[in-house]
Amino acid sequence: MSRAPLPTTLRGHERREAGRQYVDMKGAPLPNRVTVFERSTMKRLRNALARVLVKIPDSLFDKLLVFLPSSRRNAVMHKRARARFHWYVGEKVGGFMVETDPGPVGPDEIIMKTAVLNKAEAPRQLDPDIYFEKAYRQLLDWLQLLERHSFNLRTLGSVLELGCGSARLIRHFRCLQGVRLVGTDVIPESVAWCQQNIPGVEFYVNDLTPPLKFAADSCVDLVYAASVFTHIPMETRDLWIQEMYRILRPGGFLLCDVLGRYHQQRMLGKEDREQLRKQGHFTLTAKDPKASLSTQLIGSWDVFMTRAEVLKAFGSRFQVLDYIPSTLDLLVLQKPR
Numbered sequence: 659m660s661r662a663p664l665p666t667t668l669r670g671h672e673r674r675e676a677g678r679q680y681v682d683m684k685g686a687p688l689p690n691r692v693t694v695f696e697r698s699t700m701k702r703l704r705n706a707l708a709r710v711l712v713k714i715p716d717s718l719f720d721k722l723l724v725f726l727p728s729s730r731r732n733a734v735m736h737k738r739a740r741a742r743f744h745w746y747v748g749e750k751v752g753g754f755m756v757e758t759d760p761g762p763v764g765p766d767e768i769i770m771k772t773a774v775l776n777k778a779e780a781p782r783q784l785d786p787d788i789y790f791e792k793a794y795r796q797l798l799d800w801l802q803l804l805e806r807h808s809f810n811l812r813t814l815g816s817v818l819e820l821g822c823g824s825a826r827l828i829r830h831f832r833c834l835q836g837v838r839l840v841g842t843d844v845i846p847e848s849v850a851w852c853q854q855n856i857p858g859v860e861f862y863v864n865d866l867t868p869p870l871k872f873a874a875d876s877c878v879d880l881v882y883a884a885s886v887f888t889h890i891p892m893e894t895r896d897l898w899i900q901e902m903y904r905i906l907r908p909g910g911f912l913l914c915d916v917l918g919r920y921h922q923q924r925m926l927g928k929e930d931r932e933q934l935r936k937q938g939h940f941t942l943t944a945k946d947p948k949a950s951l952s953t954q955l956i957g958s959w960d961v962f963m964t965r966a967e968v969l970k971a972f973g974s975r976f977q978v979l980d981y982i983p984s985t986l987d988l989l990v991l992q993k994p995r
C-alpha cells in the first residue's frame with residue numbers, strides 16, 4: 659500500500675505513527691494528521707491512566723477491582739504493576755532509563771516446567787497478564803527491599819539470574835541503560851528460547867554442578883535465584899552457595915528464596931514434616947506424587963529446609979540482611995566487603 663507523504667512538522671515518533679496508513683471503521687483511509695492527533699491523544703490518555711493507577715493505594719485498588727468484569731481484572735493488574743515498576747525505576751535512575759518492549763511470554767512448555775506447582779494452577783500461570791504482573795510486582799518488591807540495604811540502582815553495572823527459565827524477570831532489567839545482564843539455566847530448551855526471543859541479555863546453559871564457566875570471580879553486582887534453591891539438591895547446595903559467593907563482587911547482593919512454612923504445610927505430610935524438623939532438611943524427588951508438577955516434569959527436586967538450616971547454610975558465606983517469610987521465604991544476602 660502506498661503511503662501519504664509525511665507532513666514535515668512532525669517529530670520522530672509522530673512520523674513513525676504517521677507513516678502507517680490508518681483506516682476508519684468502514685476501511686476508508688484516514689488523513690495522517692488526524693491519525694497523529696488521535697494517536698498522541700490516546701497516548702496522553704494512556705499515560706494519565708497509568709499515573710492514576712500508580713498512585714492508587716493497594717487496599718483501595720483491590721476494592722475497586724471488584725467493579726471490573728473478571729475478564730478485565732488481570733489485564734488491569736498487569737497494567738498497574740508495569741506502570742508502578744517503571745515509575746519506580748524512572749524515579750530512581752531518571753535519564754538512565756530506556757523504554758523497552760517486554761517481549762513475548764515464555765512458551766507454555768517452558769512455563770509448565772518452571773512455574774507450576776500443580777495442574778489446578780496451570781491455567782493461571784499460563785495467563786500472559788499474570789505472567790507479566792507477577793514479574794513486575796516481584797521485581798519492584800525486591801528493588802524496594804534492596805534499597806533499604808543501601809543498594810543503589812544508579813550504580814548497578816551487572817546482574818545475573820541463576821535459573822532464569824523463560825527470562826520472566828531478567829528481561830525487565832533491560833530498562834536500565836548499559837547494565838550487563840546474564841541469565842543462566844540448566845534446561846537447554848529454555849536457554850535457546852531466551853536467546854532467540856529476548857535480545858539484550860546474554861544467556862548460557864550451565865551444568866547441575868558449578869562452576870558457571872562463563873563467569874569470572876567477583877564480576878557481578880547483583881545475583882538472584884527466584885525459586886531455584888527450592889530445587890537444588892542438598893548434595894550440591896553448598897557448592898552453589900559458594901559459587902554465588904565467588905562470582906559476586908565484595909559488597910554485592912544475592913537474593914534467593916526457599917520453601918518455607920507455607921509450602922511445608924501445603925506439600926508435606928505430618929511424617930515428612932517430622933523428618934524435616936529432625937534433619938533440618940527434607941527432599942521430594944520427581945517420582946514422589948507430592949512433588950510439584952514442574953519438578954515432576956523436569957526430573958528435579960523440591961527441597962525443604964528449616965529456618966535454622968537456611969541461616970546456617972547461607973550465613974556460612976554471606977551476611978544475612980533479611981529473611982522474610984512469605985509464600986516463598988525470601989533471603990537478602992550480601993557478600994562481605
Ligand SMILES: C[S@@+](CC[C@H](N)C(=O)[O-])C[C@H]1O[C@@H](n2cnc3c(N)ncnc32)[C@H](O)[C@@H]1O
Binds near residue numbers: 820822842843867890
Ligand atoms: C521454578 S523455576 C523458576 C524460573 C525463573 N527463575 C522464574 O522465576 O520464572 C526454577 C528454574 O531453575 C532452574 N534450575 C534448577 N537448578 C538449577 C541450577 N543448579 N542451575 C541453574 N538453573 C537451575 C530450572 O531449570 C528452572 O528453570
